[in-house]
Amino acid sequence: MAGKMQAAVVTAFAKPLEFQEWDIPTPGPGQILVKTEACGVCHTDLHARNGDWPLKPTLPFIPGHEAIGIVVALGAGVSLVKEGDRVGVPWLYSACGHCEYCLQAWETVCGEAQFGGYTQNGGFAEYLLADPNYVAHIPKDLGSKEAAPLICAGITTYKGIKETQARPGEWIAISGCGGLGHLAIQYAKVMGLQVCAVDIDDGKLEHARRLGADLVINAKSGDPAALLKNETGGGAHGVLITAPSLPAFKQGVDMTRKLGTCVLVGLPPGEFPLPLFDVVANCITVRGSFVGTRKDMAECLQFAAEGKVKADIELQPLSAINTIFERLERGDVPSRVVLDFTGSAAEKSAAPAKEAVPA
Secondary structure: OOEEEEEEEEEOOOOEEEEEEOOOOOOOOEEEEEEEEEEEEOHHHHHHHHOOOOOOOOOOOOOOEEEEEEEEEEEEOOOOOOOOEEEEEEEEEEEOEEEOOHOOOOOOOOOOEEOOOEEOOOOOOOOOEOOOOOOOOOOOOOOOHHHHHHHHHHHHHHHHHHHOOOOOOEEEEOOOOOOOOOHHHHHHOOOOEEEEEEEEHHHHHHHHOOOOOOOOEEOOOOOOHHHHHHHHHOOEEEEOOOOOOOOHHHHHHHEEEEEEEEEEEOOOOOOOOHHHHHHHHOOOOEEEOOOOHHHHHHHHHHHOOOOOOOOOEEOOOOHHHHHHHHHHOOOOOOOOOEOOOOOOOOOHHHOOOOOEEOO
């Protein structure tokens, strides 16, 4: 498909994104072209922009790994999707499909995995390429803007809850009630768990209560682990730490019941010292969880299609992305921001393009 598209591009780490006009990419063999309808903004996009992690993206690149859109062109050999399908292009962009991890349906830890908006250009653009083997198939009863946060924040929290192995009727503590946590509370309730929400913001805790949390604890008010153990008779069977905070990680392990599992999905900078005596003596499992598989994706989207889980979203144009990143850095985004590509065309003129750059 010939033509130009608008994109928000990282040209230098820790600098504002530049609005540029790029060529619309052409799908090669085994690829599809997706016209973006919506793209969520994740804290990981900010890490990508800043070059925070050891494996850095190659400059220039287009962030965004919560893109939902319509398939508008197919490369040679594509049969899994057709033109007109609505799909999501998530963080797990592709994997090798044949290593020991892929063969166990653990493609998320494949050594050859590619990541959307990081090692492959993502959804902060009007069009993007995708691998049809790894796109999310969006249920017809779920809107694109509502689906966008679920293909990252939704699947990450849903999979993390599964990894705690907490059973219906048992307690799960969810540390951090923002963009990930507010979804985790809803998934946990649908899965039959009793939920304790932990945060340092009373407004987020009140929101957590409205979403169904059975117990809320402000981590600034005394010892959250002691409060939780007192209320639950020993602590949480499962703990999900979504907050990008090292103190929250320590509190999460402390909140874990004997024989319980503490799952880490937040990614704060720095090292995490474990209280080894407590972990060993109480037979606690501490486990990392990294997004989720394609099966997890289908499950988490179906809950939303049935109206059982709903992301709180704030719609913004692509032209607002640098302001959104500033707000993320200040902690001034209560839930999830979604970039709307189907609104007024005025946003295009609000972000003047620079010189054309090949895709």
